[in-house]
Amino acid sequence: xxxxxxxxxxLRDPFFTEQHEDGRQKGPVLTVLDEQKxxxxxxFSRLHRREQLERTRAAIREHHxxxxxxxxxxxxxxxxxxPRILAALRPPLAKLRRARPDDDYSISLLSGTPxxxxxxxxxxxxxxFPARLLNFRRTVHHGLAGPRLLREVDWSEPLAAITxxxxxxxxxxxxxxxxxxxxxxxxxxxxxxxxxxxxxQAVQLxxxxxxxxxxxxxxxxKQHFAGFIHQVSPRQAGPLLILNCAxxxxxxxxxxxxxxxxxxxxxxxxxxxxxxxxLIKIQHMPADVLVRVFKAADxxxxxxxxxxxxxxxxxxLIGTTDRDLEEEVRxxxxxxxxxxxxxxxxxxxxxxxxxxxxxxxLARDELDRVxxxxxxxxxxxxxxxxxxxxxxxxxxxxxxRRVIDQAVINAEGPMIQAADIDLDLSVNMxxxxxxxxxxxxxGFSLEDYLRTIKLxxxxxxxxxxxxxxxxxxxxxxxxxxxxxxxxxxxxx
Numbered sequence: 218x219x220x221x222x223x224x225x226x227x228l229r230d231p232f233f234t235e236q237h238e239d240g241r242q243k244g245p246v247l248t249v250l251d252e253q254k255x256x257x258x259x260x261f262s263r264l265h266r267r268e269q270l271e272r273t274r275a276a277i278r279e280h281h282x283x284x285x286x287x288x289x290x291x292x293x294x295x296x297x298x299x300p301r302i303l304a305a306l307r308p309p310l311a312k313l314r315r316a317r318p319d320d321d322y323s324i325s326l327l328s329g330t331p332x333x334x335x336x337x338x339x340x341x342x343x344x345x346f347p348a349r350l351l352n353f354r355r356t357v358h359h360g361l362a363g364p365r366l367l368r369e370v371d372w373s374e375p376l377a378a379i380t381x382x383x384x385x386x387x388x389x390x391x392x393x394x395x396x397x398x399x400x401x402x403x404x405x406x407x408x409x410x411x412x413x414x415x416x417x418q419a420v421q422l423x424x425x426x427x428x429x430x431x432x433x434x435x436x437x438x439k440q441h442f443a444g445f446i447h448q449v450s451p452r453q454a455g456p457l458l459i460l461n462c463a464x465x466x467x468x469x470x471x472x473x474x475x476x477x478x479x480x481x482x483x484x485x486x487x488x489x490x491x492x493x494x495x496l497i498k499i500q501h502m503p504a505d506v507l508v509r510v511f512k513a514a515d516x517x518x519x520x521x522x523x524x525x526x527x528x529x530x531x532x533x534l535i536g537t538t539d540r541d542l543e544e545e546v547r548x549x550x551x552x553x554x555x556x557x558x559x560x561x562x563x564x565x566x567x568x569x570x571x572x573x574x575x576x577x578x579l580a581r582d583e584l585d586r587v588x589x590x591x592x593x594x595x596x597x598x599x600x601x602x603x604x605x606x607x608x609x610x611x612x613x614x615x616x617x618r619r620v621i622d623q624a625v626i627n628a629e630g631p632m633i634q635a636a637d638i639d640l641d642l643s644v645n646m647x648x649x650x651x652x653x654x655x656x657x658x659x660g661f662s663l664e665d666y667l668r669t670i671k672l673x674x675x676x677x678x679x680x681x682x683x684x685x686x687x688x689x690x691x692x693x694x695x696x697x698x699x700x701x702x703x704x705x706x707x708x709x
């Protein structure tokens with residue numbers, strides 16, 4: 218039995234240089250081989266990195282001539298899509314185990330994309346490829362970061378059992394979702410948008426067709442989570458349709474959902490036949506319409522608004538909300554019978570402040586997203602990362618995305634510094650009410666109060682964009698005309 222190291226060839230292999238250091242540094246693969254003894258190395262690489270793979274193999278032979286090097290090239294165009302990564306890894310790993318079943322395997326998490334790291338963890342946790350997982354762990358002395366040491370990953374909170382069946386579901390390939398708003402497959406969602414428990418719930422709930430509810434604060438990516446549930450469900454081949462209930466008036470719901478007898482005016486229920494219909498901000502839907510929608514989903518057919526003819530509607534309903542629906546029921550604004558049904562299948566997405574360990578990972582994920590289209594990729598300095606991790610993020614992932622977008626614009630060099638992280642730009646209505654609750658007295662005007670907040674918010678962003686109204690409008694999610702009109706209404 219021999220010790221075998223399995224690793225992807227990363228961007229820093231076999232050597233890399235840092236601007237603040239002299240000379241080249243050993244990359245992840247050589248660093249691991251210096252720290253621990255192995256008889257064999259299996260290098261995984263994507264096809265377009267063949268030259269880098271050969272340099273890494275040559276470096277291993279030069280620095281560790283007694284180690285046997287094997288290569289596994291993967292036809293993997295997208296190393297950020299979990300299903301494709303799993304599908305690409307499983308066959309060569311199975312062949313590896315059959316050839317040398319008694320080897321003591323270690324997997325390096327120092328190279329490869331964050332998504333490949335997540336797939337290694339899934340494969341090991343499922344018992345499909347028994348191995349040790351190696352990663353760096355930074356030591357801390359009196360609150361100060363010390364040197365990084367190579368250590369085996371310690372599962373202080375063991376992962377729940379991940380079955381091979383679940384891995385097969387996650388490895389199912391599909392080119393895209395049917396709803397253009399979601400822009401791509403579930404595998405493109407950064408792995409830390411959702412905590413492990415939420416992902417496990419998604420896989421479990423995806424097997425059923427009962428309606429379910431996703432609860433979470435603004436910015437917790439509830440719509441993406443609904444899409445993920447659809448992606449791992451038996452309905453994944455069917456359509457995934459989105460209806461934002463907050464954008465419709467009471468009179469528009471009937472036509473939007475049930476349509477009429479013509480094919481050109483089919484409602485969402487008919488369009489989503491065989492798939493999933495996501496009702497964003499479900500609390501805004503009128504109670505009588507909501508009851509009819511649930512009845513149609515139960516019975517498998519619906520009636521158009523101008524016809525009595527039944528229309529097939531084999532649909533799974535997923536609702537999302539940022540409200541306390543139990544309180545809405547008590548106030549008579551949400552049907553109690555629908556609430557009782559949704560309670561049976563309810564997922565709560567925790568806010569970022571309850572999962573501080575994921576903030577830094579998410580920040581890097583968002584920076585990777587921007588770097589894919591940026592002319593020059595940028596990195597986060599330790600000080601910038603510390604500033605990000607110390608923030609409470611009242612608007613969660615959506616807020617973090619805006620701040621990272623602006624940081625890339627602010628940074629003049631390749632490294633994003635703490636001064637480039639503009640947390641004032643993340644202020645939105647939820648922040649304002651959290652920190653400045655108004656005193657309600659005689660003569661209080663809600664309209665004037667909201668207008669004042671909106672004005673201060675726009676002024677704050679304009680200060681940060683140095684008066685650039687187009688840039689401010691983009692950050693605020695409004696048109697430049699709206700910003701101009703508001704500023705002109707204040708007078709000289």
